[in-house]
């Protein structure tokens with residue numbers, strides 16, 4: 001018995017060591033200015049955290065109306081918006097391609113396609129199966145319109161920076177008051193002019209229908225810079241990790257199953273070794 | 279597979295028929311009744327855990343390979359597709375990525391176990407040597423695999439590591455070009471890395487077979503390092519150690535599942551979510567955590583070639599370990615002084631890992647303002663100790679240390695109240 005505890009303690013310490021090492025490795029890459037990163041409480045934090053649906057929907061609006069003039073979301077398809085765990089998921093439309101919101105949002109974009117009769121490149125409204133289209137024809141064009149910097153794709157942005165959602169939120173809210181290009185979170189002047197200003201978008205109330213068909217209305221908050229930054233970050237967090245809710249809920253079931261199994265194995269071990277000195 | 283008397287009796291006509299021709303069921307049955315020392319502790323469960331890790335990597339890896347596209351323009355995207363659109367890809371992909379870390383975590387414990395209990399000494403040198411080869415190939419596999427998602431760290435890690443070969447005198451440059459299939463890391467590199475990454479785990483599986491065979495032939499070591507002398511010293515592998523291993527596997531899987539489901543990115547690097555860009559070098563190029571100690575050794579000397587030689591030596595020294603340790607006593611339990619050195623050695627390995635993650639010129643341990651020990655200095659001290667442990671401490675301690683009195687047998691140790 002004593003040995004078991006000793007082993008458990010040593011094992012835990014070893015794991016903690018590995019964990020700390022990993023975190024330090026991650027932090028080693030962090031920024032090094034005087035700016036103090038603001039840590040937020042996100043709805044998706046923690047082992048049971050989920051995405052805040054209303055925030056994601058408003059965030060999509062911010063993306064569509066503001067960020068999308070420069071940034072693509074190339075790994076996201078319109079149908080993903082209506083997937084389980086997505087901003088416009090609706091129980092009544094298990095196939096997101098039928099979801100009216102998704103259809104309407106897709107149709108709001110144009111995509112290019114080759115006309116099979118003439119071979120010309122034509123434009124048509126997007127359908128749910130399309131991916132979010134490119135904003136610029138190529139990287140050179142993107143750089144030319146943005147002072148030489150290519151606006152990065154935002155689909156995995158939240159995962160691609162140390163600090164994750166906090167980082168993206170801080171980038172959007174830490175511009176110098178007097179210099180539209182000076183980003184305090186990044187500690188440098190960047191090629192993206194402060195994209196947000198109070199009242200830039202007009203938020204509408206968001207509504208969703210629950211399983212019983214009851215419609216819930218979520219009042220629109222004021223479109224402050226802080227609010228828009230939070231909302232678009234919530235949306236981008238989903239875009240970077242759209243299966244998080246599934247993963248966490250299967251995770252809970254798996255961990256519970258493993259825990260029970262391990263406890264039973266412990267008792268089996270005790271039973272098998274009952275009369276064996278070791 | 280081993281020398282212990284077989285107790286298997288085929289009962290049915292088909293099994294009797296088969297037993298005469300290919301005694302494969304007998305082999306399995308003998309495996310189950312294999313006499314294991316009765317005093318094995320939990321550190322001995324990691325061999326079984328590693329077997330599980332290998333199987334997990336192979337199974338998840340094969341599924342990933344069905345959807346992965348080894349092309350510089352499509353590799354990054356295909357991994358995103360796997361996570362977003364492939365059924366259960368969101369589960370399989372982190373299982374494989376986290377699984378690699380768990381595999382290395384387990385192998386390090388397994389190796390430290392061997393070091394502490396002297397499992398590398400006669401007659402188990404072959405077990406240890408096969409272990410070392412397995413570890414070497416595991417490192418190659420881990421490195422190759424990390425290149426595949428074609429993120430910034432993938433690309434630049436591959437560039438740095440293959441750059442080492444360029445430092446080899448005379449043939450370096452042509453060797454490097456031959457490995458890369460060109461002048462820089464590019465599509466031919468990615469293609470061959472994928473082919474080799476798919477191949478090597480099966481080589482490991484074959485070597486594990488030899489590793490376990492050698493171990494069954496020599497018999498397992500145990501925490502007191504005294505060979506079993508009578509039947510009373512051993513227990514059948516099944517059910518005694520199958521159930522103990524199963525419990526340990528349960529605990530291990532809980533940790534594994536925690537990372538897969540709740541912290542899938544904690545062990546990786548954010549930069550690998552940026553698609554590879556040959557024109558943009560990341561600020562810090564750091565390898566995966568399990569290579570950090572070697573990375574620190576590599577950077578501990580200013581000369582590139584020397585650094586590489588030192589890193590190779592750090593692994594090579596494991597291969598000659600059985601002949602460096604002059605002590606006949608296996609278990610550190612009976613070597614009070616060497617045991618302390620061993621603990622320092624483990625600490626040195628952690629320090630090396632820490633130095634590998636840090637920037638060599640940054641201060642690791644500050645004394646007052648702007649002064650202190652840099653990571654570089656710390657890495658040098660730890661590197662020196664790493665080699666001293668193998669090349670000085672183990673050979674010398676074996677000659678001068680007076681070991682504690684050892685119990686006569688495992689049974690005596692168990693019943694006599696010794697630890």
Ligand code: HEM
Pocket residue numbers: 321322323324325326328329332385388389392397398402405406408409410411412413416482486489490493497498499500596
């Ligand atoms: C793919 C990786 C590996 C697998 C699947 C594996 C598997 C195993 C298994 C099943 C055992 C018996 C159970 C145990 O004692 O824990 C074992 C024993 C052993 N392994 Fe490994 N192993 C691996 C890598 C290594 C490495 C890298 C080393 C060291 C360089 C190593 C050194 C040893 C030694 C010395 C023993 C014998 C311990 C004894 O006799 O009690 N193994 N291994």
